[in-house]
Amino acid sequence: MTTFLDDVTVEDLDADPYRIYARMRAELPVAHVPAVDSWFVTRHADVAFVAEHPDLFPAAAPGSPVERSFGAPTIITVDGPVHHDLRRAFDGNMRPKRVEGYVEDLVRPIAARHAAALAGAAASGEPVDLLATYFEPISVLSLAAVLGLDLDAQTLRRWFHGMSLGAINYEQDPARQAEADAVLAEVDAVVVPLLEHLAAHPDDSTLSHMLHAGRPAGDPRPVDLVLPSVKVAILGGMQEPGHGAASTLAALLAAPAQLAAVLAERTLVAAAVEEGTRWVTPIGTQFRTAARDVEVGGATVPAGAGVSAVLASANRDAAVFPEPDVFDLFRHVPGRAAEGPVGAAAAAAGQAAYGFGKHFCSGHSFARHQMRIALEELLAAFPSVRPADDGPVEFRGWEFRAPVALPVLLG
Template sequence: MSNAHGIPDLLSPTFADDPYSAYSLLRDHDPLLWHEPTSSYVLSRYEDVRRVFQDREGAFSTDNYGWQLEPVHGRTILQLDGREHATRRALVAPAFRGRELQDRFLPVIERNSRALIDAFRDEGRVDLVSQYATRFPINVIVDMLGLDQGHHDRFHDWYSAIIAFLGNLAQDPRVTEDGLRTRDEFAEYMLPIIAERRERPGDDLLSRLCQAEFDGTRMTDEEVKAFCSLLLAAGGETTDKALASLFANLITHPEQLEAVRADRSLIPRAFAESLRLTPPVQMIMRQASRDVELGGGTVPAGATVTCLIGAANRDPDRYADPDRFDISRAELSGATSFSAAAEHLAFALGRHFCVGALLAEAEVRVAVNDLLDAMPNVRLAEGATLVEEGLFTRGLGELPLVFSPVPGPRTVV
């Protein structure tokens, strides 16, 4: 089904197959679309989406996460505003930036990347999605938290169910059931471990979250569990898809791949451009606190707004030749691409800018360096086609590559 301008419905197979063509039609003809099936106003232009994310007028809240995420995560930092949000962010943010990230967790990232590469570096071929990208960020987070990496498959199943629940715009009852079951299973797994770390803290992120204090406030067991659930889902799903998309964008632009291979300082710029062109999170919702004039119309108080990151990041009014992958793009600055002042919208903006953006940048920087070192002459496997999947989050189902094997020292995890 499509509207008068030929715009396919957001929940249709046509939209899922090629959202980028639909995004162009939305920007041109219906920048503020009322979408009845999701009961939300859909925004597609860069300036409108940026305005909602930055919210300098106090016109939008994250109350939508009360129904969108809280049933599976519990109440998380995403839902909070004002002093409560500032306090919670002050409790968790230090672990994901500065010396804490560099000194404590960068070695964890490097160790996990190289251990995964050891499993295929002698083979000369790899599906980068299933053998590396889907495992790497989860292994890193599990290792950071001091949990058992032997339970990787359980963590992967849990975060997949949570992400599916978050993006269940069609209200599939099976997806809802899987998400609620995951909530119970994750709580049963995590709460005893949290209690144990309270009593006997170690040198891991979970212990630090249990002990962290700001302005006389500590997180409760439920709040720590909810943050760990959010970290696994958001950190796993997004970095997984972002990493595979970045490599696909480089592989299909060989001259830019070789530029990055020759000058590794270009990796953050390449990552930022890939996030702009093929963001792993395609849409984020907000809720209007009052009537707002936006996108050529009015969003009424209490209404949900669906911000199409994938559309805004390709808005020709913001980016020249926006459908082209260009790591030297003038509109992106490597200095701000992983901060709340980023020019792309893949991490949102403002006070709810992704707290794990610098962790994702560190993971991808390590991954691309390690993979380029281990895979000379890397290219797509013969006959391979690249197919993106997903609506709320989007990425490659597989990325089969071949390369010249380079044996190297084995990594002990």
């Protein structure tokens, strides 16, 4: 049996990875994709297996786009004691109970301010792109606040768009890498002096926690140790919530009955967010390296090969989520799944958007709350929100997937 997908291009993946993943789950669940030089693992059970067995599939990714761009070690490309220490450094302000204590006061004013700024567009009847003017700015400013970065939304959005070019540069495009490297140099110029200041003068910011949490007083982690993980946090933490919220609203706008249900019962917003990030998973993979020849999903992955545990594909696996291509927020509402088209609550079986294993996303609680609050504020201010045209929303990307734009009418 062949284990290579020579006919898949990066453009194919960017345009519609879900079509490719569905074909793979049915016919070739584990296969090498030469276009990105990685073995794709696509079925939910196999994705979880890869992510949960660092002895067979360690996170180390020498030469990967992430390490090539951000440096090493990063919190997502290391295991063992170093990962444990970096995770402890980052988790301080991100534990669910801790997040619940500050997230409303931090995020809701940002969301309310951006919703209020849309009033003019609503009154004029002009279309507005909610991705660029609402969801992304809320995402970047919220994470910047919790990290301790005092920067404007325009700079932060430019940062994460530029950084993402390096993080997904599997084809090693020199022009794309040069653009990413220029942005990353700017990040260094801002973040390194701030980290050096916080090393001597700690505060309650997440950046400060990354230096001092779990360390003896006066003995912070070296700036060079935490800097690559700070870049990962900036990219993932700023990208995922804004794009996940935009994808969720796009799905609701295409499902008027479900949008009406959310407008009538705002407690359903959290379920809509959970389904939105399942339906279009903002960060598509967890990357691993095969420690030796390993058999998984009927294929043998050779030692040293790069492996993409495809979270986006796991979230569309019909073995876990019946009718997986259907957006149905009720599958995440205990006792109410039968109201939706799916007819069975599958959420408990393993929503994969935040990964599996010890590299499960540290910021999952903050991201979920941030998406919920952004949608709550928007729907409270503009309950008549509707698509600006009749065409479907265009999505792009496979490692990072989101609407290209989200044009709506608000009034």
